[in-house]
Amino acid sequence: MTHLPLASVGTKSEKQDMKPAKRPFAFCLLPFAFCLLALPIFSQSKYDPAAVYAIRNARIVTVTGATIEKGTVLVRDGKIAAVGEQVSVPGNAKVIDGTGLSVYPGLIDSGTILGLSEVGAVNATLDTTELGEFNSNMKALTAVNPNSELIPVARSNGVTTVLTCPLGGVISGQCALINIDGWTPQEMALRAPAAMRLIYPTAGGGGRGGGFFRGVFGQSPEALRQQRDKRVEELRKKLDDAIAYARAKEAAAKDKSIPAHPTDLGLEALIPVVKGEVPVLVTASRQGEIKSAIELADKYKLRIIIFGGEEAIKVAPLLKEKNIPVLIGPILDLPDNEDDPYDIAYARAGELNKAGVKIAIMTNGEPANIRLLPYHAGTAAAFGLPKEEALKAVTIYPAQIFGVDKLVGSIEVGKVANLIVTDGDPLEYRTKLKYMFVNGHQTDLMNKHIRLYEKFKDRP
């Protein structure tokens, strides 16, 4: 296996660092043979938070700036400390020889349920969908299982960061932008909440998450429309209530004579939304839903991001004018209608990009398949999206959309060191991931699949 990273990392500095510290300890326990066996584990320093890394002689695709054909990326204290053709490498740095390799920013999947779902068909492993229609206080980060077997597999083609979202209802809950390597959900969180998830009510059918099985069976179109209108009404009332609640709370804080409103956890969670501090991720497929979502955003001064946006191209001028981004995916998807062009889902990203709408590409499917993100972006490029834009749609664009472009999405000094080192274009099928850094830590590339492969490939 060429995937295994630790053996090939330069260990010169490890030896220098470790020997003085470990020698007395090892010396006194020398008679015990097991101690010798244990020694390499202590000296490996796999989780050394102070480690400094230098990736040298690599092609550096910074995404936001010019590509450096042969240069060095220095990682220190979890951040990118230096990038360039001439970078002085400190003596304690662990050196990775990047000859023939390329460094890219870690890829970002802007629509997943990673950590909230393990085995799709096994209900006991799902924490995606709370009961009820309005769940603004549900936090995806709470239920992220950092030890999900799906996470190392999700990383295996270069994804370092995902947006993970609750599902269902009208307001599903709070999405979290997480770096997908860490011991606890809190350590993984890059921004939480990153967005409030809203599924714009539909009259049945109408695409992914719109609730095909939720309402369409056994109900007339008229009943479904009434149900939709009722939900929209409830949604507006929730937002009105949140605004009133926020005002009452502020007033009571200023003036002690005003009685304090009893705490309402749902409305509490909506305050940053109606103040425009937390964006709203609106699932909307049809142009009518997208327009309604924009009207709602105008009325309540919400910052919205369209999620899905299958018909967003029909509203493109409006989206561009109002600077509303669209998360598109899955790209690898069937057309919704029989008479749609065969490549409608492949071509959507390119068309929106051409129309000047800010996009990001997401897998928006089973979390087991997040490692296919590069191919969603690459296929969009095969059908009209310029290659460089395809890469941006899974790096800097999602970072900009979620307001974390000062932290991630490109290779720039001062940013979080979420990096991938590959033997080629990360969007190509045959490219292999050689090293990954998340939050400046070198990530173990071992996963369930490699473990099983290693176990069974040579069995007699």
Next chain:
Amino acid sequence: MKTSQIIRLMILVLALGITAQAQRNTSSGGSSETLIRNATIMTASHGTIENGSILIRDGKIAAVGRNVKAGPNAKVIDATGMYVTPGFIDSHSHTALDSVNEGSLSVTAMVRMRDVVDDTDVNIYRQLAGGMTMIHQLHGSANAIGGQNSIIKLKWGRPVEEMYVADAPRTIKFALGENPKRSNSTLQPGAPRRFPATRMGVEETIREAFTQGREYIRKWDEYEAAKKRGENPLPPRRDLKLEAIADVLRGKMDIHSHCYRADEIMMLARLCEEFGIRVHTFQHVLEGYKVAPEIAKHGASASILPDWWAYKMEAYDAIPFNAAVMTHKGIVVSIHSDSNEHARRFYQEAGKMMKYGDLTEEEALRLITLNPAIQIRMDKRVGSIDVGKDADLVIFNGHPFSVYSRPEMTLIEGEVYFDRKADLERRPLLAKEKKDLIEREKKMPGERQPTQQQTLPLPTLTEDDLDGHIHP
């Protein structure tokens, strides 16, 4: 009828025949010869030919190589800078079927997919646009023994009779594990559960069917023997289900069995050996890598889902290295779609396999061409670019295993069934036609029918009957 009338009728019939023939020729460019020129040809059988040409005559590949000459009337497709591969073959498809599962019984060997082929399914065209040319249409996986499968070519626009592959073998679907034991399907309120509900029950369901099939063969053999002796015996009652099972036991119908876990793979292999037959192809076979030596010894081939996993419990140990491990153990491996979506980008599914276990480019290409052809016993006719085979070909604008490439043209038996350029040109016309139809409908006074309230029935079978492609 007077003689003159008969002659007139004969002339008419003849003329119609000629017109039909002429139309066919027109659609292949007014001649029965086509030359694809100056392409990179990935043959799937004997390597890649740079700057090569393919001569197609009467729907067959007449010549392949660097120095290929065509007649003066040959239609020429200039493929400079392009790649040509064999048409893709999906060994596990549920496309173009009116229904997939006869899920009321655990053994439904009597039903036939060829009776429910839907030649108007738009997925045929969508898959052609991804280079697919032939599909093995399987019964669903709701039953331990499902129905008889069908093989068609994706001749979009032609009637179903022209899509059937005449010399196709007879095959039957079996299924093991969660689907036949109905683990992931929701029952309607009050509906009873169906036997079997465990992997033990699945084994005995199949053993029971085989046992009955053996009895059936014996009864008919005794009847035939008695007739031969000059007696006048009563024939046994004809049973279409057992007739199919009997043909399985006689080795006249290939078993293609849906399976996931290593234990159930071994169960079916043992059970078949007990009855003196073998499993022809294990389908999905996600844990095949765990028992690859046993599968090789049994003599079965493997048709797999390339890299899907964790959508249900029995898929939790699926690994993308499965194709490579089994290939390296000498098993004929294909990858399949089992999905209208994946089937449109089969080249991607194969391309991904190169990085998991280091399959070569040709090994990866064979996963979707020659190997599925072998599994459905069509490799004498399709599956590679060799002289004498059907001219089922795909032309790509770049290397088929680059994410940035796409199919530009798909041919079946030398005829162009998909042409991206023509598709793009047609789009504004179709959009206009649609708009005009809607306008006309709106203008028709009083002719609009009031919309009737329609209550759709609840589905009794879930999407996982299509083997687990459950979307959240």
